[in-house]
Amino acid sequence: MTGKAGDVIVVGGGIIGLASAWRLSLAGARVTLFDPAPGSGATRAAAGMLAPVTEAHYGEEELLRLNLESMAAWPAFASELEQQSGLEVGYDRSGTLAVGYDPSDKAALDELWRFQQKLGLESSPLSASACRSLEPALSPSIRGGLDVPTDHQVDPRQVGAALLEACQRARVSIRHERVESLLVERARVTGLRTGEAREERAPTVVLAAGWRSGEIAGIPPGLRPPVRPVKGQVIRLRLDERLPRPARTIRALVRGSFVYLVPRRGGELVCGATSEEMGADSRVTAGAVYQLLRDAQSVYPSILEAELAEAITGFRPGSPDNAPLVGPGGMAGLVIATGHFRHGILLAPVTARIVAELVSSGLGEGWERRPAIDPRRFSRRAGR
Amino acid sequence: MTGKAGDVIVVGGGIIGLASAWRLSLAGARVTLFDPAPGSGATRAAAGMLAPVTEAHYGEEELLRLNLESMAAWPAFASELEQQSGLEVGYDRSGTLAVGYDPSDKAALDELWRFQQKLGLESSPLSASACRSLEPALSPSIRGGLDVPTDHQVDPRQVGAALLEACQRARVSIRHERVESLLVERARVTGLRTGEAREERAPTVVLAAGWRSGEIAGIPPGLRPPVRPVKGQVIRLRLDERLPRPARTIRALVRGSFVYLVPRRGGELVCGATSEEMGADSRVTAGAVYQLLRDAQSVYPSILEAELAEAITGFRPGSPDNAPLVGPGGMAGLVIATGHFRHGILLAPVTARIVAELVSSGLGEGWERRPAIDPRRFSRRAGR
Numbered sequence: 088m089t090g091k092a093g094d095v096i097v098v099g100g101g102i103i104g105l106a107s108a109w110r111l112s113l114a115g116a117r118v119t120l121f122d123p124a125p126g127s128g129a130t131r132a133a134a135g136m137l138a139p140v141t142e143a144h145y146g147e148e149e150l151l152r153l154n155l156e157s158m159a160a161w162p163a164f165a166s167e168l169e170q171q172s173g174l175e176v177g178y179d180r181s182g183t184l185a186v187g188y189d190p191s192d193k194a195a196l197d198e199l200w201r202f203q204q205k206l207g208l209e210s211s212p213l214s215a216s217a218c219r220s221l222e223p224a225l226s227p228s229i230r231g232g233l234d235v236p237t238d239h240q241v242d243p244r245q246v247g248a249a250l251l252e253a254c255q256r257a258r259v260s261i262r263h264e265r266v267e268s269l270l271v272e273r274a275r276v277t278g279l280r281t282g283e284a285r286e287e288r289a290p291t292v293v294l295a296a297g298w299r300s301g302e303i304a305g306i307p308p309g310l311r312p313p314v315r316p317v318k319g320q321v322i323r324l325r326l327d328e329r330l331p332r333p334a335r336t337i338r339a340l341v342r343g344s345f346v347y348l349v350p351r352r353g354g355e356l357v358c359g360a361t362s363e364e365m366g367a368d369s370r371v372t373a374g375a376v377y378q379l380l381r382d383a384q385s386v387y388p389s390i391l392e393a394e395l396a397e398a399i400t401g402f403r404p405g406s407p408d409n410a411p412l413v414g415p416g417g418m419a420g421l422v423i424a425t426g427h428f429r430h431g432i433l434l435a436p437v438t439a440r441i442v443a444e445l446v447s448s449g450l451g452e453g454w455e456r457r458p459a460i461d462p463r464r465f466s467r468r469a470g471r
Numbered sequence: 472m473t474g475k476a477g478d479v480i481v482v483g484g485g486i487i488g489l490a491s492a493w494r495l496s497l498a499g500a501r502v503t504l505f506d507p508a509p510g511s512g513a514t515r516a517a518a519g520m521l522a523p524v525t526e527a528h529y530g531e532e533e534l535l536r537l538n539l540e541s542m543a544a545w546p547a548f549a550s551e552l553e554q555q556s557g558l559e560v561g562y563d564r565s566g567t568l569a570v571g572y573d574p575s576d577k578a579a580l581d582e583l584w585r586f587q588q589k590l591g592l593e594s595s596p597l598s599a600s601a602c603r604s605l606e607p608a609l610s611p612s613i614r615g616g617l618d619v620p621t622d623h624q625v626d627p628r629q630v631g632a633a634l635l636e637a638c639q640r641a642r643v644s645i646r647h648e649r650v651e652s653l654l655v656e657r658a659r660v661t662g663l664r665t666g667e668a669r670e671e672r673a674p675t676v677v678l679a680a681g682w683r684s685g686e687i688a689g690i691p692p693g694l695r696p697p698v699r700p701v702k703g704q705v706i707r708l709r710l711d712e713r714l715p716r717p718a719r720t721i722r723a724l725v726r727g728s729f730v731y732l733v734p735r736r737g738g739e740l741v742c743g744a745t746s747e748e749m750g751a752d753s754r755v756t757a758g759a760v761y762q763l764l765r766d767a768q769s770v771y772p773s774i775l776e777a778e779l780a781e782a783i784t785g786f787r788p789g790s791p792d793n794a795p796l797v798g799p800g801g802m803a804g805l806v807i808a809t810g811h812f813r814h815g816i817l818l819a820p821v822t823a824r825i826v827a828e829l830v831s832s833g834l835g836e837g838w839e840r841r842p843a844i845d846p847r848r849f850s851r852r853a854g855r
């Protein structure tokens with residue numbers, strides 16, 4: 088890394104903005120990060136599954152490669168972050184068990200397994216009784232599953248807190264202010280204006296404001312990242328010592344619906360998530376909580392005895408092709424890092440590295456372009 | 472009422488303690504009420520149904536008479552309370568519709584109707600389509616119901632706030648302190664000791680501390696009211712203007728389980744309640760929320776679109792025979808008013824009147840004994 092990084096503003100203090108700010112700062116940049124409440128958005132709601140293998144989808148092989156690249160970076164990222172912050176991030180290698188509830192859920196998992204095999208991913212089919220040997224409290228109704236030992240998890244709230252601490256130790260200036268608009272002068276981004284009408288200038292601005300990235304004023308409409316809020320509702324259960332706890336993440340298909348149970352040390356069980364195209368409606372709904380509990384108790388009945396400790400809504404930043412937007416923003420001075428959809432936690436290490444490399448290269452020189460995630464794939468001129 | 476009331480201490484600031492304190496004060500007593508958080512217990516969790524007719528049970532005919540007596544007192548009690556406090560209490564005369572979900576739920580309602588007829592209570596059987604004419608958003612699955620126009624509701628939180636205000640205007644002294652024990656001297660209750668070890672003396676103490684009434688030290692074990700906490704979990708939904716709202720309270724039997732939906736002005740819908748013999752475990756559980764949502768959506772599907780605004784636990788003060796304990800406590804200076812189980816809101820007016828009359832009579836002289844609710848029916852001497 089070179090001194091080319093200079094002064095950088097990061098807009099957004101979710102895991103992507105914080106990780107980018109931290110990496111930029113380590114690369115020699117003087118970084119100022121703006122967020123009214125760092126770590127409080129999608130990062131706070133996320134379950135923290137690092138699950139490229141169980142989340143492999145047909146037609147998204149390129150995204151899978153990026154996911155695997157970031158997965159490979161996670162262990163070193165986590166240990167460096169813990170070392171530099173002095174805080175734990177809950178990196179947990181106990182693996183993932185995917186289970187199917189009825190015959191067609193099981194058939195869908197079999198199909199996923201064949202796809203995983205074709206791609207050379209580590210995954211083993213398990214009978215129902217083998218699943219219940221691994222997790223004795225699973226319902227006898229399940230039809231079988233897949234053992235995916237390489238899909239891990241972190242605790243996103245711990246990661247967020249550790250990144251904030253690491254940023255502060257690396258002298259990132261954290262400003263608890265809302266960004267109203269970017270300043271654009273002669274087709275170049277030169278800074279921003281806050282909600283309190285204060286201006287802050289820097290030669291480089293990284294836009295990492297999650298689903299709100301498309302709402303920041305100042306960027307010409309054709310260059311605004313086309314991200315939308317995809318509502319996810321998540322509940323947190325608290326298991327007391329009398330209740331069985333999953334030893335690993337359980338992902339279940341239940342009558343065609345997907346539900347996960349992510350156990351944390353200390354007895355918390357994160358159960359999610361809905362995926363709703365409802366705009367930025369942050370209400371927790373009766374229907375979402377009902378559906379999550381119904382599906383979760385179908386595969387893991389004893390959760391009904393647990394305390395319902397929290398119900399929360401987050402908004403994934405969805406993009407038109409489900410791949411993130413990470414790279415040059417189509418204007419001098421602008422870098423974009425958003426659109427991570429379901430994969431913001433998983434993709435944080437690789438995103439932060441790309442952002443730091445791009446800024447350090449002086450936005451382009453000698454920087455290896457990645458077409459699949461280049462934000463400019465959605466750019467359009469006015470009038471087209 | 473006479474000046475005999477004198478100085479009175481009331482232990483407990485739920486609806487029973489507050490209503491008693493208010494009535495005692497109006498009867499000329501100087502009242503001091505102790506509660507660390509008035510209105511925060513079962514009163515806060517309660518739905519506020521005034522439903523003696525739909526809650527009529529075989530074998531509880533005497534309790535039914537008491538319920539009807541208090542029901543008859545409610546309209547005047549509510550209007551006097553509103554007048555004296557300047558606050559609304561949400562008295563709502565829109566009535567109650569009981570519905571049955573499956574054939575055996577319907578059969579149970581038919582049986583209830585025959586019992587109501589025998590007792591001369593106002594209740595009319597309705598076909599499924601007649602139910603849905605009254606409440607168009609009911610599920611087409613329901614099998615029929617009963618129209619009970621005389622079962623009403625109040626908002627217990629509003630009642631609690633109004634009673635607190637009325638008490639203050641009537642110069643009741645409200646002390647936000649926990650009561651540790653009653654003071655007993657020569658077989659006579661003479662006051663109390665607070666958690667901060669302060670003493671307060673009065674010739675009459677009214678014990679109205681809900682399920683905790685049996686835990687207050689100082690009373691000889693054989694005279695302690697045998698009340699226990701019966702856990703109830705309740706959720707509150709918020710219906711926005713796009714969603715249908717019930718025009719009246721709906722009480723449903725769903726596959727043998729009972730669930731109610733109580734609409735409030737402003738779009739709140741109170742949905743409850745579990746009945747659990749779990750001791751004083753105040754956790755909201757996944758199973759309770761799941762069961763309430765499952766049963767409620769079976770009869771009123773659109774609630775799944777509502778916001779889940781609150782989940783709360785309360786403890787009904789249960790007695791061995793389900794009837795309250797209201798009357799002399801078996802020791803000079805002691806009056807008991809607890810054990811109201813499911814009927815604390817309904818029975819507040821009659822309880823407060825009995826307490827005020829008893830204290831004004833000098834604890835007994837010329838006071839008409841009510842054997843069915845006399846606390847002394849459970850008294851036993853040490854060693855028996």
